[in-house]
Amino acid sequence: MAVKVQHMGELPTFDNRDEVLTFYVLQEYSRSNSLLIDLQTQEHHLPPALQPVKDAVHQIDENAAMIFLHHPKARDRQLSPRLSRLVSAVLQNPELTIQLVPVSILWGRAPEKEDSLFKLLMSDNWQDPSILKQLFNIGVMGRDTFVQFHTPRDLRELVNEHLIGGEDSAAASIVKDSSHALVPVADSNIALVSSLQLQLNTYLDKQRASMIGPDLSDRRNLVEKLIHSPAIAHAIQAEAEREGITVTEARAVAKGYANEMVNDYSYPVIRACERFLTWLWTQLYDGVDVHHFERVRELATDHEIIYVPSHRSHVDYLLLSYAIYKQGLSIPYIAAGDNLNVPVLGPFLRGAVAFFIRRSFRGNHLYSAVLREYMHTLITRSTPIEYFIEGGRSRSGRLLPPKMGLLSMTVHSQLRQMNKPVVFIPTYIGYERIMEGGTYIGELKGKPKESESLMGLLKVSRKIERIFGHVHLSFGTPLHIEDFMKKYDVKAGSLPAGRTDSPFDANMMTMIDNIGIKIMQNINKAAVINPVSLLSLVLLSSPKSALDEEVCRDQISLYQDIARQIPYADDTTVTDMTPQAIIEYGIKLKLIERTPHILGDIIQVAGKQAPLLSYFRNNILHVFILLSFIAALVARNGRIKRSRLDNIVTQLYPFLQSELFLHYPAHGLMAVLNQKIDNLIAHGLIVDLGDDVLGAPEANTSSYQKLEVLAAPVEQSLERYFLTLALLAQQGSGNLTAEEAVDLCHLLGQRLSVLYADDIPDFFDRALFISFINALIRLDYLTPDSETGVLHFDQRIDDIAHHAKYVLNPDMMQILQQVASLDEDDIAHAITEISNKKQRKFGRKR
Incomplete structure (x- = not known):
């Protein structure tokens, strides 16, 4: 067959009542388009496109259910004859219902290049298709054809919007007769039909632009335009004065920077990637599941889309772009580290719309200016962009603190010039196995980081014979930049259009920080609780990572019930597999593995898999952390006053919120706690003893065992907190800088993990100690000296540490105190060794 059609997006919901007439709206008339849509309506069991539509009561007699906005037989200022007749019928018959279904057809998805005749022939563009073009499309691009049916619209509603809204002069030509039907006066409905046709045509233009992206400029021309823009001209002049070189020399440097970063879109490369990745995913995964994508499609036509996904794996770049492309939207331009810009791989990725950024360019004003202007060019051309706000891949499974560089450049561009409002799309990526799992564990334990290189990707590619389960892409609640601008009273056009170096004021800086945090929170809100993450959470919370199979099923079922009854967020998805199916999976x-036993089979973590499973547990830890905290307080104390529980959780919540990007606001925390406590009482895991006292179930009952398992996940976070607090209290105020405290805590955490915590890598993650120290500083528990940087604190550090006895068992508290008790010689030796290690690492990088 010459034509192979791919349907994009989800089929819309049609009104299938017999009295409703359906017509499909296309921009261009051609026999090939007509036949194509007719075949698609048959395939998807939709109202037929090429069969006559007759309604004698309303005097409708059309030989096909298709409206062409650009029709060769059009008269009356190029109006569609069929649309004109249908508008007249609706105006004269108040009971008549006609639904219009806009349809997009793409013969190929290559954006038009300004200087390429071949691309002009191959790609869909904005020109009327000639017979020669249609023959070329069928012959060359027929197997690369895409169709999308858009949301149906009621023609009467469209007419009334134009008439009642007074948007055109047609309203003056309409009156109501005695039956209250809208009728045309003296056949003067030309303005009305013209306005409707313009609206439909604009709608389909926007849909097409969202599918194939903006027109392309030749890479060489784009570099030249970039370098000669007013903003870069100013930056070049400043660089020449700063470095004592000529403007010509400074311009050459800027051009070199631009050539480093600017991409070179290649449709053949995109098509090759699409075919290869389709094969690759079928080899690697049981399925790629996409959640909540329709919200992105709704925004794509009128907004500048910025995808901000979590960063879990090398595969993220390919997977997200592939999914977006297969869902029918244009592929985003991806910010990639310049370590990937190597021979063979670099040009290929550049053709697949990657643009390269140096890992570090602090203090390089000209490079920063060129990058800002390139980002501004992409944004003002309505190019979708993708960047990983965490900066690098997470080694622990938790989200990393956001890096604000590209985010601030995005905001800077919007405040200079707003063509379309920016909307951020937080995106959760969840795997059930990751290729780099072993590497991540090694890096957390101190092995040198493996760079994202060609060799690294080749090593990964050797694993394609393995099965990695399902992978989930969940598109979170969009964040509109205009909402943040209103919240922080930041005006559009606040920054000069022709400058890249205009500084942000305090409001703008606060706004950017808030956007970054909200992005991370919305990524976590879009979490997918998949079978592997549930198994990891259950088994790693159990003694020796093993449970009786029946108990394991019950615990999985409990977590599923809780996650559904009190959802973490509306966007959170919970697997619908049964507990037994999850175990088999x-x-x-x-x-995991099953050990047969006469008293009941045992389910346990497979050999050496525990550190890796902690990664997947951490993907969803935020969903259950408050429940775990409540369970830990009740389980460790046997009974506890509700007011004391509230006080402890309230004081420690900001640290958990900072570490796991929890979205519950502090002022609403009590309502959340009450809801979760009531749910645990309903499940029999907590007993309401009256008089404001909560108690644990009787020991050795299944309810008590479930409570113990639920209590375990929060313990490692709290152990890290109390280890840090013990170290600070033992060393005293004014003796350690923040960096020294983090380094020492990291060393102590490694030692604690090896000796007492089954080598689970959470204690090896330096970022977690950084997060806790930063939270203590932000909440004014710690105050860095402005000159020396040493940390000062008061009795409140001990007050927080006092809560440890309500959560941790006495043995663990003693261990933490022993590990944190370093004398001056230990401190001096450790700091010296850490400093030497950092210098060696820095030397290798240089």
């Missing part, structure tokens, strides 16, 4: 992936 984990065995299939070789992550």
Whole structure:
């Protein structure tokens, strides 16, 4: 067959009542388009496109259910004859219902290049298709054809919007007769039909632009335009004065920077990637599941889309772009580290719309200016962009603190010039196995980081014979920059259009920080609780990472029930697999194993898989952390006053919120706690003893065992907190800088993990100690000296540490105190060794 059609997006919901007439709206008339839509309506069991539409009561007699906005037989200022007749019928018959279904057809998805005749022939563009073009499309691009049916619109509603809204002069030509039907006066409905046709045509233009992206400029021309823009001209002049060189020399440097970063879109490369990745995903995964994408499609036509996904794996770049492309939107331009700009791989990725950024360019004003202007060019051309706000891949499974560089450049561009309002799309990426799992564990334990290089990707590619389960892409609640601008009273056009170096004021800086945090929170809100993450959470919370199979099923079922009854967020998705199916699935992936036993089979983590499973547990830890905290307080104390529980959780919540990007606001925390406590009482895991006292179930009952398992996940976070607090209290105020405190805590955490915590890598993650120290500083528990940087604190540090006895068992508290008790010689030796290690690492990088 010459034509192979791919349907994009989800089929809309049609009104299938017999009295409703359906017509499909296309921009261009051609026999090939007509036949194509007719075949698609048959395939998807939709109202037929090429069959006559007759309604004798309303005097409708059309030989096909298709409206062409650009029709060769059009008269009356190029109006569609069929649309004109249908508008007249609706105006004269108040009971008549006609639904219009806009349809997009793409013969190929290559954006038009300004200087390429071949691209002009191959790609869909904005010109009327000639017979020669249609023959060329069928012959060359027929197997690369895409169709999308858009949301149906009621023609009467469209007419009334134009008439009642007074948007055109047609309203003056309409009156109501005695039956209250809208009728045309003296056949003068030309303005009305013209306005409707313009609206439909604009709608389909926007849809097409969202599918194939903006027109392309030749890379060489784009570099030249970039370098000669007013903003870069100013930056070049400033660089020449700063470095004592000529403007010509400074311009050459800027051009070199531009050539480093600017991409070179290649449709053949995109098509090759699409075919290869379709094969690759079928080899690697049981499925790629996409959640909540329709919200992105709704925004794509009128907004500048910025995808901000979590960063879990090398595969993220490819997977997200592939999914977006297959869902029918244009592929985003991806910010990639310049370590990927190597021979063979670099040009290929550049053709697949990657643009390269140096890992570090602090203090390089000209490079920063060129990058800002390139970002501004992409944004003002309505190019979708993708960047990983965490900066690098997470090694622990938790989200990393956001890096504000590209985010601030995005905001800077919007405040200079707003063509379309920016909307951020937080995106959760969840795997059930990751290729780099072993590497991540090694890096957390101190092995040198493996760079994202060609060799690294080749090593990964050797694993394609393995099965990695499902992968989930969940598109979170969009964040509109205009909402933040209103919140922080930041005006559009606040920054000069022709400058890249205009500074942000305090409001703008606060706004950017808030956007960054909200992005991370919305990524976590879009979490997918998949079978592997549930198994990891359950088994790693159990003694020796093993449970009786029946108990394991019950615990999985409990977590599923809780996650559904009190959802973490509306965007959070919970697997619908049964607990038994989840266990069998984990065995299939070789992550867990079943040990037969006469008293009941035992489910346990497979050999050496515990550190890796902690990664997947951490993907969803935020969903259950408050429940775990409540369970820990009740389980460790046997009974506890509700007021004391509230006080402890309230004081420690900001640290958990900072570490896990929890979205519950502090002022509403009590309502959240009450809801979760009531849910645990309903499940029998907590007993309401009256008089404001909560108690644990009787020991050795299944309810008590479930409570113990639920209590475990929060413990490692709290152990890290109290380890840090013990170290600070033992060393005293004014003796350690923030960096020294983090380094020492990191060393102590490694030692604690090896000796007492089954080598689980959470204690190896330096970022977690940084997060806690920063939270203590932000909340004014710690105050860095402005000159020396040493940390000062008061009795409140001990007050927080006092809560440890309500959560941790006495043995663990003693261990933490022993580990944190370093004398001056230990401190001096450790700081010296850490400093030497950092210098060696820095030397290798240089």
